[in-house]
Each structure stands twice: as C-alpha cells, then as structure tokens.
Amino acid sequence: MPATLNESKTGDVEPGQVQPSAIRSSWLLTLLKASLSVLAIGVLAYTADLSAAWKLLANQNLWPAAAAAGFIFVQILLGGLRWHVILRRLEAQASVLDSLRLFYIAAFFNVCLWGAVAGDIVRGWLMYRADVRTATAITSVILDRVVSVAAVALLVLVTAPMFTERAGYAFSVSVASVGAAGLAGILIGAQLHRLPLDWQRNRLLRGVATLSRATGMIFLQPATTFLALGVAVTAQVALAIATFLLAMSLDIGLSFFDCLVLMQPVVLITALPISIGGWGAREATMVGLLGLVGVPASAAFVLSVQVGILTTLVALPGGVLWLLLKERPQRFGGQDG
Numbered sequence: 001m002p003a004t005l006n007e008s009k010t011g012d013v014e015p016g017q018v019q020p021s022a023i024r025s026s027w028l029l030t031l032l033k034a035s036l037s038v039l040a041i042g043v044l045a046y047t048a049d050l051s052a053a054w055k056l057l058a059n060q061n062l063w064p065a066a067a068a069a070g071f072i073f074v075q076i077l078l079g080g081l082r083w084h085v086i087l088r089r090l091e092a093q094a095s096v097l098d099s100l101r102l103f104y105i106a107a108f109f110n111v112c113l114w115g116a117v118a119g120d121i122v123r124g125w126l127m128y129r130a131d132v133r134t135a136t137a138i139t140s141v142i143l144d145r146v147v148s149v150a151a152v153a154l155l156v157l158v159t160a161p162m163f164t165e166r167a168g169y170a171f172s173v174s175v176a177s178v179g180a181a182g183l184a185g186i187l188i189g190a191q192l193h194r195l196p197l198d199w200q201r202n203r204l205l206r207g208v209a210t211l212s213r214a215t216g217m218i219f220l221q222p223a224t225t226f227l228a229l230g231v232a233v234t235a236q237v238a239l240a241i242a243t244f245l246l247a248m249s250l251d252i253g254l255s256f257f258d259c260l261v262l263m264q265p266v267v268l269i270t271a272l273p274i275s276i277g278g279w280g281a282r283e284a285t286m287v288g289l290l291g292l293v294g295v296p297a298s299a300a301f302v303l304s305v306q307v308g309i310l311t312t313l314v315a316l317p318g319g320v321l322w323l324l325l326k327e328r329p330q331r332f333g334g335q336d337g
Helices: 020-047 050-058 062-089 096-112 116-129 134-167 169-189 203-219 222-249 256-271 281-293 297-315 317-324
Strands: none
Touching: 020 281, 020 297, 050 297, 062 096, 062 134, 062 203, 062 222, 062 297, 096 116, 096 297, 096 317, 116 134, 134 169, 134 203, 134 222, 134 256, 134 281, 169 203, 203 222, 222 256, 222 297, 256 281, 281 297, 297 317
C-alpha cells in the first residue's frame, strides 16, 4: 500500500546540496522556456491584426469578464478538492483546508514560474516539510495530474463525435483517438504491478510498482473513480464556462460547446513544461484551434491572452498564502510539525 501522509519521514534521505552544474542547467532551461514564450507571443502579435484586436478590447463588456474570473477561482478550488480526494484515498490525514491551501499555493507557482510542473514541485516540497514521506508526496501529485488528464480525455471522447460538423472528421477522430489512448494507458498503468517482475530489484521498479498500485486505488475502485473524475470534469467545465464568458465579453462568436471541446487540448499543451506559466504555448494552441471554427487569429489571440491574465490574477492569492506559511508548517491533520 502506498505510504500515507500521516507517517513520519523515517528512512527518507535529506536532500543534498544542489550542484553548481545543476543550477546552471536549471537557469539555462528557464531561459530557453522564457525565450520560447516570448518568441511565440511575438510571432502571434506580429501576424495578428492588431487594429482589430484593439477594437475588441475597446468594446469589451467587463461584467462577463469579471464573472469569468469567478469561474477560474472555482476551477482552482475544484482542483484542490480533486487532490484532496486522492489524498484521502491514499489514507492521508489531510483536512480539506490543508489540501486547498497547498493547492492554491501551487497554482500561484504554476502561473508565475517555469511552467505547470513548478506548482507540483512546490506541493511536494511543502508536504515534505510537513513531515510527509517523499514517496507519498510524489505519488499524490502525480496521481492528481493523471486524474486531470483522464478528465480531459473523458470530455474529449464524449464531445468529439458531436463536434465533427464544426471542426471536421479528421479533427474529431484525432482527438477522440488521443483521448481513448490516454484512458487505456491509465488503466494499463494501474495493472503494471501485477506483471511477474522483481519489483523490488531497484528504486525505479519499486517506485513504478508503488505508483501502479496507487493508480489502481483511484481508477479501479468505482466510488473513488466517480468522485475524483466527477470533481475533475467539473473543474474543466468551469474553465470552459470562464472561456465562454470571456468570449462573450469580447463579442467573439464562440458557443459554450466550442469552448468545452477546444479548451481540452489547450489544457494539455499548457500543462507541458515547455514555457513560462504556459505563456506562448496557450496562445499558439488557441489561435490554431479556434481557427477551426472560424475565429479570426486576432480575436483568438486576445482571448488567449485574457485567459492567461485572468488565471494569473486569480492565482495571486496563492502567493499571499505562501508568505503566510510558518517557517516550519504544521503536519497534515492539525498536529504541530
């Protein structure tokens, strides 16, 4: 059974000092991601009709935009609840407030640092500081990502066939195939530990076996599966509503169904650690996908930038929560660390 969050870290090895070469590599990677973000946004801005973009902004209705911010906030809270479901299934003694607080801090780092994995690293580190076993912290964060991907794949499978007339047969079949492959991969991963291998041979195999068993605890137990996926799907719906409200405020001809379908690939691309906070990757993906339903590049560019700005603004309270953390945080469950 996976390690639980209320266990002590006996046996964990304290992280050693970071080597200078690793620091240099990290800075070079960050510089590369920043360059890609700036390059992508620069190219899109150069090729877009900026006069049309400014016209959209000048005539924007701010009330739907404000409502969109509210739904992005709801999406973050639902993400924290999704993670809490996973923690509880792994027998972690984490309160809802513990989960929401750390997830909101992670959301802040996701949009303000190297990319989507930044928040995952911070989440894992904060749990480690709260006397959580390293393996447990890593497993819960990975499974949270897996559940998110499963929710996206499920939405794609359900909606893609109904989107054929709008975006074409090839697009619908492609995204549905990717979604089916993703779900199949998750189910296969949940069964890996059953293979007749010596899973205790080394640390890598032990980690794979632990993750496989934990995946089965989430995806092969109906009650947990429905709860975790239900929360995750609702979070994606909240993002689609936020995007639809922003499009409405800009008077862009997008339906809610368009946003629900097309924002799922955007979520996956933005989550890749290839840019700073998803900037550039999100804009390029949205311009390409919204073009399938006849949205001009300038309008798609403005919409994508506003999604990024609103997401950043709504995530900023996570930075305040980070600053309010004690030097030595409390253990999960309310016990002093």
